[in-house]
Amino acid sequence: xxxxxxxxxxxxxxxxxxxxxxxxxxxxxxxxxxxxxxxxxxxxxxxxxxxxxxxxxxxxxxxxxxxxxxxxxxxxxxxxxxxxxxxxxxxxxxxxxxxxxxxxxxxxxxxxxxxxxxxxxxxxxxxxxxxxxxxxxxxxxxxxxxxxxxxxxxxxxxxxxxxxxxxxxxxxxxxxxxxxxxxxxxxxxxxxxxxxxxxxxxxxxxxxxxxxxxxxxxxxxxxxxxxxxxxxxxxxxxxxxxxxxxxxxxxxxxxxxxxxxxxxxxxxxxxxxxxxxxxxxxxxxxxxxxxxxxxxxxxxxxxxxxxxxxxxxxxxxxxxxxxxxxxxxxxxxxxxxxxxxxxxxxxxxxxxxxxxxxxxxxxxxxxxxxxxxxxxxxxxxxxxxxxxxxxxxxxxxxxxxxxxxxxxxxxxxxx
Amino acid sequence: xxxxxxxxxxxxxxxxxxxxxxxxxxxxxxxxxxxxxxxxxxxxxxxxxxxxxxxxxxxxxxxxxxxxxxxxxxxxxxxxxxxxxxxxxxxxxxxxxxxxxxxxxxxxxx
Numbered sequence: 001x002x003x004x005x006x007x008x009x010x011x012x013x014x015x016x017x018x019x020x021x022x023x024x025x026x027x028x029x030x031x032x033x034x035x036x037x038x039x040x041x042x043x044x045x046x047x048x049x050x051x052x053x054x055x056x057x058x059x060x061x062x063x064x065x066x067x068x069x070x071x072x073x074x075x076x077x078x079x080x081x082x083x084x085x086x087x088x089x090x091x092x093x094x095x096x097x098x099x100x101x102x103x104x105x106x107x108x109x110x111x112x113x114x115x116x117x118x119x120x121x122x123x124x125x126x127x128x129x130x131x132x133x134x135x136x137x138x139x140x141x142x143x144x145x146x147x148x149x150x151x152x153x154x155x156x157x158x159x160x161x162x163x164x165x166x167x168x169x170x171x172x173x174x175x176x177x178x179x180x181x182x183x184x185x186x187x188x189x190x191x192x193x194x195x196x197x198x199x200x201x202x203x204x205x206x207x208x209x210x211x212x213x214x215x216x217x218x219x220x221x222x223x224x225x226x227x228x229x230x231x232x233x234x235x236x237x238x239x240x241x242x243x244x245x246x247x248x249x250x251x252x253x254x255x256x257x258x259x260x261x262x263x264x265x266x267x268x269x270x271x272x273x274x275x276x277x278x279x280x281x282x283x284x285x286x287x288x289x290x291x292x293x294x295x296x297x298x299x300x301x302x303x304x305x306x307x308x309x310x311x312x313x314x315x316x317x318x319x320x321x322x323x324x325x326x327x328x329x330x331x332x333x334x335x336x337x338x339x340x341x342x343x344x345x346x347x348x349x350x351x352x353x354x355x356x357x358x359x360x361x362x363x364x365x366x367x368x369x370x371x372x373x374x375x376x377x378x379x380x381x382x383x384x385x386x387x388x389x390x391x392x393x394x395x396x397x398x399x400x401x402x403x404x405x406x407x408x409x410x411x412x413x414x415x
Numbered sequence: 416x417x418x419x420x421x422x423x424x425x426x427x428x429x430x431x432x433x434x435x436x437x438x439x440x441x442x443x444x445x446x447x448x449x450x451x452x453x454x455x456x457x458x459x460x461x462x463x464x465x466x467x468x469x470x471x472x473x474x475x476x477x478x479x480x481x482x483x484x485x486x487x488x489x490x491x492x493x494x495x496x497x498x499x500x501x502x503x504x505x506x507x508x509x510x511x512x513x514x515x516x517x518x519x520x521x522x523x524x525x
Contacts, residue, residue, distance in 0.1 A: 231469070232469075233469035233470060233472060233473040233476075234437065234440075234469060234470040234473055235437055235470070277444075277473065277477050278444075278472075278473040278474060278475070278476035278477025278478070278479075278480060279473050279476075280469075280472075280473060280476060282469075282505060301504075301505035301506050301507065302505075303504065304504070318504070319504070319505065319506045320506065321506055321509075322505060322506045322507055322509055322510050323505055323506075323507070326476060326507070326510055327480060328483075328510045353469075403468075
């Protein structure tokens, strides 16, 4: 065979792989051309599966039709070729103990000689192309045949890897779009901002696309306002899904049960029934009565809310019972302990640990002291601007947030 | 995060060291559940834990729930200050059985 013929075939195959949108069909055509060009009676292309345990024929040509057939990755000469990442000429399979006769038994075909070259890119093994039974001359493959097959395998291996990467990219893009849709739905679950003098405002900035934190508030018919803030263990989609459940339960039940402790007790029982993987929700639920300027809160294992009083002092309100979903610490009918607090013109802040554990610009955690300092420095600003100041201290650049940041304030003294 | 599993006569001690966070907690979870599966009392040594986030706590909760379901002892021992603060803040110190030292845990939980 003239070298010009080799080059022409190599150029053709390279071109076909580069321009192909259907890699399977191109591989099929390539195997047929290679089989013909090297004058073999049959040819087959085997690919390793993801686990590296099975070789499956995805394209074949000539005397044997074995497309779809799978063999163990260690089986036969093709397995050995992939394992060693080295091409082989086996002139007489009867003299090679590594030859696997099971394929011949299944097809009824008689294999005499084999030429096999691995499909790989650097050390990444993809599979192999195997040719059987040279037709002309003495019926034996030459060393030059192996060299040529190895050269032809290179663009095929690259094309297969490229096609896999393209598929992975498409899948990644699809997941990204779904996450963005989920985030949009999730943002829609947060309450719309109310114009002043409405006393309750909140902020939620997810560290990733979706959030495991939430807050909510809604007016009750008697003039009081129900509010909550919660944080689901972990981050990402699983946390976001449990967040939606807990927030939905609170909003629904909160419209008929005006006692935060009893409400958290009910949600706890519900979350316990379906919680998986040890996931739990820390949550503060409360009701603000503008007429009396008092709040009643119940705290299920959440960061202690802070009462910033008119004189500038801060009082934390620690949890007295564990988070929702743990299943221990409360009987099913038991409510969470409630605390009543007179705001006396001060402000009650509820926040997730993304606020206190988040990094400030100096690279150190903001911590509770840092949060109190921001609130003190901005005490004269309206509540929404105070909350924005806290968020700005943490969300100071791309990738700055290590956890979802959520904060809600209840401004007293409106009634 | 580092994990060390030591078989004692009547219990298995799983010791974690370093940060148990979103990145390392799946490995912590797997180790804990595998130990609970062995149907012996499990003591979790948290003396070397410098930071634990909620996903790490969830791994402890899941293993605790699995042990409880199977009626087997599960306790935290030698809990580092950083970890104890997180557990106390969430009132999870009321949920988990906690012993000051591994020896106390072996004496009392087993």
